[in-house]
Amino acid sequence: MSTAAASRISIERYADLAGIRQVMLDVYADVRHDLIHLPHYSVDSFAERLDRHAAEDGWEVVIGYDGVEPVGYAYGNTVLAGNRWWTRMDEPLPEGFDQVPAVALKELGVRPAWRKTGASLRLHDALLAGRTEPRVTLLVNPKAGDGKVQALYANWGYAPFNHQTPSPGSPALVAMVRAIRSEAF
Template structure:
């Protein structure tokens, strides 16, 4: 009987999938998966906001917000606009929140991922370290529409 290891992604996905307002989208081309995104609704007082420093403005936290937890695109589909289309599909699939937030490692892609999110209208509002093993992440936010 083969043994299977649960990957860190699988552990995160299992945990995030049970959180309120979970939503996910998968992108396919010619019946083959090319990317995904998922997130969930966070409320005022959520640990997401508690770990953000400095504390975000009340305007961002007083109503539920969609937190994008992960976006992934297969290498051959990067730099094609696929990630943006998946992101936008996630916003349409989710509940009707005013804002969407995400966290990014500023070093990812030598800063290109952070710059990409800025080009999508996100702005930096603070930093977070979700776990002792994670790097310090930049918390970004933008209006949904």
């Protein structure tokens, strides 16, 4: 597929998991097909995280479709001061860092057939376009794609600021942040 494939993707936005949960699980299984044998990456583990995340404040997902075929998704939720997103960081945060609202990008996944087409950036940007928070934060496995995933986020303007191991069985992750709007920091 070419980068033109991303331009024909339609984006749907949802604030409720009802009706799309199975679509997300199916896409996840395809996205993580090479890792789902590992406990943290199993479909059941993802389903538990998805259900928990969808119940959090400000949860929202965008799903991209090529015709009727789902190609990927991006979802996140609002994190404010005191949220466990901030309290689980390995190093103390700078004074007031968690006082600025942020959207935590919890998952971004694109099915293999649509990778390297621009679909991931399209989904990412569509999710952020609907958000009111001035900045976005995410966690990335620095080993994913031999470091290429973290480098991709850096190309999108993210900068590392901390580390976190969010749950037992999870790999150590790099916490990254970037502005959505100029008043972010």
